[in-house]
Amino acid sequence: MRLLVSRHLENFLVTYEALNLHDAADLKGISQPALSKSLKLLEEEIGAALFIRTSRGLEPTPAGDTLHKYARRLDQDARFASIDLQRSVDNLYGRMRIGIGPVLATTTFPKIIAQFHRQFPQISVTVETGVSSTLIGALHRDHLDVVVSALPETAIPDSMVSMPLFKSEMIAIGRKGHPLAHQVSSYEQVSELGRVGFVEDREFERNAAKALGQKAERFSPILQTTSLSVMFGMLAETDYYAIVSDMILPRALESGLVELQCDGELWSITIGVVCKVSISESRAIVALRKALAQSRD
Numbered sequence: 001m002r003l004l005v006s007r008h009l010e011n012f013l014v015t016y017e018a019l020n021l022h023d024a025a026d027l028k029g030i031s032q033p034a035l036s037k038s039l040k041l042l043e044e045e046i047g048a049a050l051f052i053r054t055s056r057g058l059e060p061t062p063a064g065d066t067l068h069k070y071a072r073r074l075d076q077d078a079r080f081a082s083i084d085l086q087r088s089v090d091n092l093y094g095r096m097r098i099g100i101g102p103v104l105a106t107t108t109f110p111k112i113i114a115q116f117h118r119q120f121p122q123i124s125v126t127v128e129t130g131v132s133s134t135l136i137g138a139l140h141r142d143h144l145d146v147v148v149s150a151l152p153e154t155a156i157p158d159s160m161v162s163m164p165l166f167k168s169e170m171i172a173i174g175r176k177g178h179p180l181a182h183q184v185s186s187y188e189q190v191s192e193l194g195r196v197g198f199v200e201d202r203e204f205e206r207n208a209a210k211a212l213g214q215k216a217e218r219f220s221p222i223l224q225t226t227s228l229s230v231m232f233g234m235l236a237e238t239d240y241y242a243i244v245s246d247m248i249l250p251r252a253l254e255s256g257l258v259e260l261q262c263d264g265e266l267w268s269i270t271i272g273v274v275c276k277v278s279i280s281e282s283r284a285i286v287a288l289r290k291a292l293a294q295s296r297d
Contacts, residue, residue: 007038008038008039008041008042009042009071009074009075009078010028010075011024011028011030011035011038011039011042012038012039012042012050012067012068012071013068013071013072013075014027014028015035015039015051015058016060016064016068016071019051019057019058019059019060020057020058021035021036021058039051042067046063046067048061048063049061049063049064050063050064050067051064072142072143073142073276076142076145076276076278076279077278077279079095079096079145080145080278080279080282080284080285095123095124095125095126096123096124096125096126096145096146096284097125097126097128097143097144097145097146098113098125098126098127098128098144098145098146098147098148098288099127099128099129099130099135099138099139099144099146099147099148099149100127100128100129100135100147100148100149101129101130101131101132101135101148101149101150101271102129102130102131102198102226102227102228103228103244103245103247103248104148104149104247104271105127105129105228106228106248106251107247107248107250107251108247108292108295109127109148111295112288112291112292112295113125113127115291116287116288116291119287120284120287123284128144129226130226131149131198131199131200131201131202131203131204132147132149132150132151132152132203133152133200133201133202133203134200135147135149136152136156136274139160139274139275139276140157140160145275145276145279146273146274146275146279146285146288147273147274147275148271148272148273148288148292149271149272149274150168150203150245150269150270150271151164151269151270151271151272151274152203152274153203153206153207153210154206156274158277159276159277159278160274160275160276160277161274161275161276161277161280162272162273162274163272163273163274163280163289164270164271164272165270165271165272165273165289165292165293165296166270166271166293166296167268167269167270167271168245168246168247168268168269168270168271169245169246169265169266169267169268170207170243170244170245170246170266170267170268170269171243171244171245171246171249171259171260171266172187172190172241172242172243172259172260172262172266173235173241173242173243173244173248173249173252173257173258173259173260174193174235174239174240174241174242174257174258174260175235175236175237175238175239175256175257175258176256176257176258178239178241178258178260179193179239180193180241180260181258181260183261184261184262184263185260185261185262185263186262186263186264187212187215187262187263187264187266188215188218190241190260190262191215191218191219192218193239193240193241194222194223194238194239194240194241195219195220195221195222195223195240195241195242195243196221196222196223196224196225196231196234196235196240196241196242197221197223197224197225197242197243198224198225198226198231199224199225199226200224201224203269204243207267207269208267210267211266211267219243222240223240228248228251232252232255232257235257236255236256236257241260243266245269245271247271271292273285273288273289273292
């Protein structure tokens with residue numbers, strides 16, 4: 001199907017997400033008649049309608065849903081193939097969607113993505129933040145191209161590859177003047193004060209259960225957020241604590257927080273890259289991995 005890897009496929013993907021011809025045409029920067037013609041060519045090639053009109057807009061047909069499942073994969077492979085096929089870095093172009101964990105997003109990643117952009121100035125990058133379990137789910141649904149975060153403890157599909165980069169230790173943090181700030185405490189003492197955590201952080205739960213056994217139940221969060229700034233704000237105003245990667249400690253200290261000294265260690269996490277096997281050795285992914293690894297040197 002020669003029309004599938006083309007602008008017609010891109011037009012279909014935008015229309016599927018928008019479910020409105022007018023909005024999709026605006027997003028693509030083309031006229032609505034031109035978009036309609038593009039979709040019609042795809043329908044003629046496939047031999048089935050892709051959308052039906054309803055009072056609420058467009059609704060995908062079974063053929064449209066099926067094409068969408070494969071179209072995202074085709075689109076991703078085509079985008080990364082176009083990057084690799086360019087001989088001149090100056091002429092490299094494309095689009096890359098990166099999922100990044102909240103700690104990396106506010107520590108080393110801004111510098112890394114700036115370095116990446118200098119190397120590939122014409123690659124458009126979209127960055128989404130979240131906990132690793134949420135990002136891996138988005139990667140599996142082809143909403144992201146690559147995830148950089150704590151690697152999942154659970155198995156990933158055979159179509160994906162997990163590439164470890166470095167380890168990071170988990171620590172407890174709280175406000176200056178925290179009741180436990182000037183003493184070495186047990187984690188049992190810390191756990192009595194209420195933990196601030198990230199929303200839907202399944203990897204934290206799995207790691208805690210593995211490291212602490214039944215004691216992990218005492219570390220259930222009393223407040224959850226998607227924002228590191230909100231977390232730090234809550235810690236600064238209360239006697240709550242958070243358990244985070246030691247990578248965030250410099251940022252926490254800048255925000256007026258301190259590390260709570262505890263008797264014993266928690267667990268370490270492995271930071272790495274997860275993506276589809278088909279693009280894992282592309283120039284863009286290799287360059288991103290190299291920049292990330294060098295950030296810890």
